[in-house]
Amino acid sequence: MEDYQGYCPICETGVTYRVEGSWYRDQLFCPSCPNGSIPRERALALILNELCPNWRDKRIHESSPAGRGISVKMVQQCAGYVGTQFFAGIEQGSINNGWRNENLEEQTFPDGAFDIVVSLDVMEHVYSPDKVFREIHRTLASGGIYLCTFPVRKSQVDGWERRFELLPDGNRHDIKEPEIHGNPASSEGSIVTIDWGYDLHQTIAAWAAFDVSVYRFSDQTHGILGEYTEVVACRKRPLAGDNPAIIHPALTTRDAALIERDSPNRLETVEHYASTLEEEIKALKRELRAAKENITGLIEVNNQLLANLTKARA
Template sequence: MLEEAAPNWRALRIHESSPANRGISVILARDCPGYVGSHYFPDHERGASVNGWRNEDIECQTFADAEFDLVVSLDVMEHVFNPEAAFKEIFRTLKPGGYYVCTFPIQRSQVQALGVRASISGGHITHHKEPEYHGNPINHEGALVTVDYGYSIHQLIAEWVPFEVRISRFSDREHGILGEYTEVVVCQKPGRPPPMSMRSQWVRRALRTVLKRLFG
């Protein structure tokens, strides 16, 4: 599947934020020399190596400008306190024409693009809704859900940064992809496009790759 998505992916510079220990994260780390996986360890120096991972705060990264061809995050953006800062940093670290592929829950009953569940100030977290936690690959206590995203989030992303934004929703009985939270978000940074071998088929097949990673 990965070969179909981007035949030259092994030669790309790829950053994955908060990778899991399964699926496409394992394949990328094993076979792509230009792959960098990062987690955030707030008690350690940003940019350092911690337990084999690059220590990066997705809202304030230490990577250089235009360093990556592709950035990936799967079910991460609902756990950041400042999504606008995170998207701006991802945009900054992408090369012109590069892609950001991500997933996060989108509430179909929520009209507003963004609903704050928790905020932080001076290191103190304030809960605006009942706390909700998801699984966390580096912390058994889980990851706090800080934001609820709504139907118009694609418009807000494009206001934050000049990404071209596409959200695809899926209903695929054959692969058991049904119900809510099947969205895949693909953002492209304007500029020089990737090689032709990556372009039109890349986006479609990348979505299938991400779905396989999420749903098995």
């Protein structure tokens, strides 16, 4: 297996990705990243940079950060970064082993506390994903985004399926064969609770008022190869009169100013924006007509010159 040349979106430099096995999801490393990085971390970093290039100035909550790659970069470069882990039996909101203790299903953060929420392979380990998405929606500011990765089963259409059920006596009834993943906060690992499927975007949007996008990759340049490369982006829809926490970078400065201005009615902003575009289209059409007339005149002059040249030669 050969190594790959590319550009890492985490360390933002040209690199040679190191292949350490056929399971690229966990074995395609960037040796230049802080403690290395793997494909799903680079995929999330790529989308983070695209959707919010000024993320360093934002308030970010990361659940269950890993000690490498984009997690380390956010800790180092974002002053508003908060990392949390979940420790059962410990007071919520308290600090334990250097981490704030938070249950994603019942967070202690106030409403609108963050502009961005991030999690890498966490959502397949929560028992009530509907509660988690609603809590993340609550803690995001208007227009804020939640970026997450988790395995999406190719053979599954339904948005989500349980792998086991918790019984009233506290025991577990397995519906599928138990599967354990690594856990940065526990040597015992974390059991997989949920299988996610193709319709996950519709499921999430039904749980909370998010606009949901799913990104999939086969991207050798950025080292995003192998299985389960999806990044799910959930944007909290702004309400009328809100100033979005995140402005999509594809918008021009004028567009952003229109959206961010202190308007008492979001419809007023949209109508003004549409009116501005309509006037610009009319101006472009006028310029196009003038250009066509100039071209027609040039053609006539050229034809006259050719006629004169023909007569001169005769």
